[in-house]
Amino acid sequence: xxxxxxxxxxxxxxxxxxxxxxxxxxxxxxxxxxxxxxxxxxxxxxxxxxxxxxxxxxxxxxxxxxxxxxxxxxxxxxxxxxxxxxxxxxxxxxxxxxxxxxxxxxxxxxxxxxxxxxxxxxxxxxxxxxxxxxxxxxxxxxxxxxxxxxxxxxxxxxxxxxxxxxxxxxxxxxxxxxxxxxxxxxxxxxxxxxxxxxxxxxx
Amino acid sequence: xxxxxxxxxxxxxxxxxxxxxxxxxxxxxxxxxxxxxxxxxxxxxxxxxxxxxxxxxxxxxxxxxxxxxxxxxxxxxxxxxxxxxxxxxxxx
Ligand SMILES: [Zn+2]
Numbered sequence: 001x002x003x004x005x006x007x008x009x010x011x012x013x014x015x016x017x018x019x020x021x022x023x024x025x026x027x028x029x030x031x032x033x034x035x036x037x038x039x040x041x042x043x044x045x046x047x048x049x050x051x052x053x054x055x056x057x058x059x060x061x062x063x064x065x066x067x068x069x070x071x072x073x074x075x076x077x078x079x080x081x082x083x084x085x086x087x088x089x090x091x092x093x094x095x096x097x098x099x100x101x102x103x104x105x106x107x108x109x110x111x112x113x114x115x116x117x118x119x120x121x122x123x124x125x126x127x128x129x130x131x132x133x134x135x136x137x138x139x140x141x142x143x144x145x146x147x148x149x150x151x152x153x154x155x156x157x158x159x160x161x162x163x164x165x166x167x168x169x170x171x172x173x174x175x176x177x178x179x180x181x182x183x184x185x186x187x188x189x190x191x192x193x194x195x196x197x198x199x200x201x202x203x
Numbered sequence: 204x205x206x207x208x209x210x211x212x213x214x215x216x217x218x219x220x221x222x223x224x225x226x227x228x229x230x231x232x233x234x235x236x237x238x239x240x241x242x243x244x245x246x247x248x249x250x251x252x253x254x255x256x257x258x259x260x261x262x263x264x265x266x267x268x269x270x271x272x273x274x275x276x277x278x279x280x281x282x283x284x285x286x287x288x289x290x291x292x293x294x295x
Contacts, residue, residue, distance in 0.1 A: 059211065059264075075264050076211050132216050146212065149219055149262045 005036035006114050006177030010195055017086035021198035030120030031196040032184055037085040038115055040171065041092050045104040047077050051095035055079050062145045062158050065091050070169075072145045074156045080171060082115065084200060114177030117160075118184060119167040122191040127168060129187040131157070151183035208282035211264040219262035226255040226269050251275055257285070 003019045011024035019037035045051035047059075055071055057063050057079065062072040069089040070082040083089040092106050118126060124135045130151040133140065140146065142161040147154065156171040172180060185193060205217040225247050230239060248254065254274055259267050271280040 076266060147263050148212075148215065154262045 003037070003111065005034050006174045007034045007036065007116070007181045008178065009034070009198075011197065016198060016200070019085060019198075022195070024195060024197035026196045026199065027194035030122045030126070030188060030191050030193045031118075032181065032188065032193055033117045033119070033196040034181065034198060035115045035117050035169070036113075036177065037198065038110070039081075039083045039085065039087055039089065039108070040110045040113055040115060041081040041083075041089055042107045042109045043079040043081060043092065043095060043105070044077055045079075045095065046102060049102045049104065051102065051104045052077075054095045055091065060145050062143050062160065065089070067091075070158065070160065072156065072158050074145055074147055080156055080158075082169070082171075111174070113171055113174050114180065115169060115171050116177075116181055116184070117162075117167060117169050118188075119162055119165055120191075120193075121166060122188070122193075123166050123168055126184065126188040126191060126193065127157075130183060133157070151180055151187075153180050153183075155180070205277050206279070207258060207260075207270060208279060209260045209263055209266075210268050210282045210284050211266055212260060215260070215263060219260060221259040221261050223257040223259055223267070225249075226257045249274075253280075258282075 002015065005019070009020055009022040011022050013020055014023040017037060021037060022034065043051065043055065057071045057073045059073040059076055062070060065071055067090045068083065069091055071091065072080045074080045081089040081092055095104060095106065128135055131148060133146055133148050140159050142159050144159045145156065147156050150157065150170060153172055153176045158169040160169050161167050170180065206214045207217050207220050208214050227243060230243055251274060253271055255269055255271050257267060257269055267285045268282055269285060270282045
């Protein structure tokens with residue numbers, strides 16, 4: 001059995017953690033990468049709950065847990081945890097424990113969504129063409145999170161710079177994955193965007 | 204473009220939202236006669252001026268909230284989470 005991203009793998013194809021992935025070499029510069037195989041866990045809990053305290057991340061902000069999991073406050077009482085393919089974020093197990101009376105839901109949404117990374121100095125200019133949010137450093141610095149319309153698709157957008165290079169993670173419903181990937185490529189064509197193959201979690 | 208001030212997400216394009224009509228207080232279904240229930244459901248004030256409305260942020264926080272909007276100018280005064288009362292709010 002093999003899992004497939006909603007985004008068609010381009011170039012040579014390989015297998016990683018049971019997923020079919022593109023093994024195209026990293027392009028460098030402005031690039032778009034399908035990271036859908038990464039584990040994605042949705043958490044819902046009260047904003048004043050023990051779970052929220054453990055997650056340690058307010059609405060609109062992201063941080064990295066010690067095990068490398070990206071924790072993003074995507075909505076009021078809503079978090080997205082992203083960890084490497086084939087892993088389960090340690091935090092997801094910790095948050096259930098504290099208070100048995102608190103309603104906390106933890107759902108694996110890995111196969112229900114797409115995850116793509118847009119990286120490069122020009123990534124802001126690309127995203128600005130298809131998203132109305134102010135992407136300046138003052139409003140959305142590294143670690144900023146928001147949910148908004150990107151090319152008319154509702155996306156969680158996480159500014160997650162990669163070694164000092166501006167980078168955005170886009171997460172949304174699986175059925176919109178291919179469309180959004182193509183829309184970002186189209187928006188980036190004037191900046192010479194390229195596709196990079198899948199890579200393991202860099203954290 | 205109308206900019207709607209979401210209390211959770213900040214100002215956003217109105218295309219991110221769904222409009223849910225004038226804000227009125229919902230009568231208790233078991234303590235109201237059909238005429239009043241019909242009035243609550245269908246009779247709107249539809250003023251030419253300031254009104255309080257319910258909106259839903261479908262492309263953002265996915266929460267309902269209330270705003271005050273001028274139907275003549277599309278000026279919007281404030282956005283506040285649902286259930287937080289405003290001094291100018293009227294019940295219908
Ligand atoms: Zn909102």
